[in-house]
Amino acid sequence: MENKTIARTLRFLSQLMELHEENPFKIKSIANAYFKVDKLPFALKDKPINEIDQIEGIGKGLAAKIVELLQTGELKELNDIIGQTPEGVIEMLGIKGIGPKKILIIWRTLGIESIGELYYACNENRLIEAKGFGLKTQEEIKNAIEFKLAANGRFLFAQVEGYANTLFTQISEWLITIDNHSLLGFAGQYRRACEIIDELEIVIGAENIEHVQDQLTFFKPLSLIAGEEAFMTTTEAGLRVKIFVVNKSDFYLEWFKLTGNPEHAEKVLKLAGDGPFANENEIYTKAGLSFIEPELREDFDEIELAKADKLPVLITDKDLKGSLHNHSTWSDGVHTLEQMAVYCKDVLNLEYLGICDHSKTAVYAKGLNEQRVFGQHQEIDELNQKLAPFKIFKGIESDILSDGSLDYSDDVLKTFDFVVASVHSNLRMDEAKATARLLKAIENPYTTILGHPTGRLLLSRAGYPIDYKKIIDACAANQVVIEINANPLRLDLDWRWHRYALEKGVLLSINPDAHRTDGFHDTRYGVLVARKGGLSADKCLNAFSLEEISKYFDSRKR
DNA sequence: GCCGTTTTCGGCCCGACTGTTTTCAGTCG
Numbered sequence: 001m002e003n004k005t006i007a008r009t010l011r012f013l014s015q016l017m018e019l020h021e022e023n024p025f026k027i028k029s030i031a032n033a034y035f036k037v038d039k040l041p042f043a044l045k046d047k048p049i050n051e052i053d054q055i056e057g058i059g060k061g062l063a064a065k066i067v068e069l070l071q072t073g074e075l076k077e078l079n080d081i082i083g084q085t086p087e088g089v090i091e092m093l094g095i096k097g098i099g100p101k102k103i104l105i106i107w108r109t110l111g112i113e114s115i116g117e118l119y120y121a122c123n124e125n126r127l128i129e130a131k132g133f134g135l136k137t138q139e140e141i142k143n144a145i146e147f148k149l150a151a152n153g154r155f156l157f158a159q160v161e162g163y164a165n166t167l168f169t170q171i172s173e174w175l176i177t178i179d180n181h182s183l184l185g186f187a188g189q190y191r192r193a194c195e196i197i198d199e200l201e202i203v204i205g206a207e208n209i210e211h212v213q214d215q216l217t218f219f220k221p222l223s224l225i226a227g228e229e230a231f232m233t234t235t236e237a238g239l240r241v242k243i244f245v246v247n248k249s250d251f252y253l254e255w256f257k258l259t260g261n262p263e264h265a266e267k268v269l270k271l272a273g274d275g276p277f278a279n280e281n282e283i284y285t286k287a288g289l290s291f292i293e294p295e296l297r298e299d300f301d302e303i304e305l306a307k308a309d310k311l312p313v314l315i316t317d318k319d320l321k322g323s324l325h326n327h328s329t330w331s332d333g334v335h336t337l338e339q340m341a342v343y344c345k346d347v348l349n350l351e352y353l354g355i356c357d358h359s360k361t362a363v364y365a366k367g368l369n370e371q372r373v374f375g376q377h378q379e380i381d382e383l384n385q386k387l388a389p390f391k392i393f394k395g396i397e398s399d400i401l402s403d404g405s406l407d408y409s410d411d412v413l414k415t416f417d418f419v420v421a422s423v424h425s426n427l428r429m430d431e432a433k434a435t436a437r438l439l440k441a442i443e444n445p446y447t448t449i450l451g452h453p454t455g456r457l458l459l460s461r462a463g464y465p466i467d468y469k470k471i472i473d474a475c476a477a478n479q480v481v482i483e484i485n486a487n488p489l490r491l492d493l494d495w496r497w498h499r500y501a502l503e504k505g506v507l508l509s510i511n512p513d514a515h516r517t518d519g520f521h522d523t524r525y526g527v528l529v530a531r532k533g534g535l536s537a538d539k540c541l542n543a544f545s546l547e548e549i550s551k552y553f554d555s556r557k558r
Numbered sequence: 559g560c561c562g563t564t565t566t567c568g569g570c571c572c573g574a575c576t577g578t579t580t581t582c583a584g585t586c587g
Contacts, residue, residue: 025559060560099585132583426574
């Protein structure tokens with residue numbers, strides 16, 4: 001069992017114990033163990049059992065729980081408490097904005113045991129009767145439920161990716177035994193690298209279409225049901241899977257149509273005429289267009305750009321020369337500054353790392369006060385000597401406070417090579433307030449990059465509303481780079497606004513926000529959405545070479 | 559349930575903000 005699973009199990013246990021009003025200090029130590037386990041730089045399963053209780057925050061009791069999990073994959077105490085809690089009440093833990101205390105009242109005082117009932121109660125204005133609940137809380141809960149329901153059956157690209165690749169391999173190996181010369185490809189949202197996936201679509205171009213169709217219902221990994229247009233199923237997790245079987249001769253046309261999006265495909269085919277087509281390239285050629293990458297096929301402005309041969313050369317993973325906005329053990333990261341740097345240098349072959357630990361207001365994340373900023377800078381200077389020509393840039397993720405100011409005085413801010421300014425608190429502002437707050441941060445002369453502009457968490461939290469045009473225009477006017485936070489939950493700035501930012505001359509930066517060496521690989525998701533947004537390497541800050549970005553940071557210094 | 563011992567049990571305790579209160583509890587990052 002991985003640390004992450006152990007950590008989640010402990011958090012779950014602590015939440016359930018809160019719902020059953022157990023000793024708050026006991027709960028706290030279990031919740032604390034969740035944080036600790038989540039941040040361990042080694043795998044618990046590789047640790048000798050008798051050393052587990054030596055870990056800080058984990059004593060005899062928790063070590064026993066962890067060992068039980070490692071050895072049996074289960075925890076009796078957890079199973080028991082799950083048995084004493086209605087399923088719907090447990091589900092409520094997934095609603096943003098209410099915690100165990102409020103859920104306890106909803107459950108015990110109001111007698112509500114499911115999310116459906118809770119939603120109904122909001123509509124009936126019944127929540128305000130309970131102590132600690134008012135109109136605003138009721139409205140918040142109602143909105144949060146609606147957001148959660150809308151996320152049902154929808155998944156992050158990154159959640160689907162592993163399953164999709166495994167399935168693809170299974171189908172492709174199976175096809176060799178059934179129809180050895182067939183063609184195969186992903187289509188739909190997945191091929192277009194959409195940030196949210198609610199349907200995984202796969203197309204088979206079969207030589208012997210009847211045979212493949214006959215056999216497909218016996219394909220073991222899925223229990224497929226033959227529908228009118230495709231073979232369908234829903235995975236245990238709730239993801240719909242559709243497999244289309246077409247004649248090999250029609251494959252490229254059908255693949256193109258099913259890749260979509262429908263509006264894009266329809267417009268291109270109107271220009272290209274009827275097939276057959278030998279490949280997708282031919283479709284675009286016959287339409288008088290340059291080839292349009294799947295990521296761009298969203299019926300935005302890509303067809304006009306292709307007509308004028310003005311499509312951007314989309315950025316790729318290989319274009320990235322460095323990684324900005326990452327954390328270390330100085331704040332809430334798992335790996336040390338040196339480990340993070342060496343990983344970038346030796347494993348990722350990057351030229352530079354920007355380290356941006358949390359600023360002092362983020363106490364929960366061990367944010368750096370002025371003295372520790374100075375200490376970190378000393379360590380960076382030493383490491384830069386040791387690792388040269390690789391370079392660590394002195395950055396900070398400075399909290400944007402509620403009034404829009406940054407978290408340090410100008411004297412401190414000027415000691416950084418660059419500053420990522422982001423919002424972490426007071427996330428419930430309306431559009432006018434949130435926009436004004438960001439504008440003030442953008443206008444701060446020390447702000448280099450605006451971090452995750454809306455604070456959204458895909459499928460989980462909407463993020464505060466902002467006036468995108470005002471924000472982007474201000475970034476253009478103040479030479480502030482906008483982050484594409486590459487965490488698959490964020491992907492913020494949204495790709496639908498990349499084009500506007502690029503038109504205004506704003507640079508974008510694909511930042512993994514890594515809290516451990518593994519986290520650097522999230523960059524991949526940032527690149528995918530940046531491609532959807534139409535980003536080319538020359539407009540991406542961390543595609544600059546070390547020399548170019550050094551000059552850039554120097555030019556921005558006050 | 560963990561920690562740190564005055565070695566056997568008492569203390570443990572982010573801060574800001576919001577909404578619901580009438581002085582505070584719950585939630586968040």
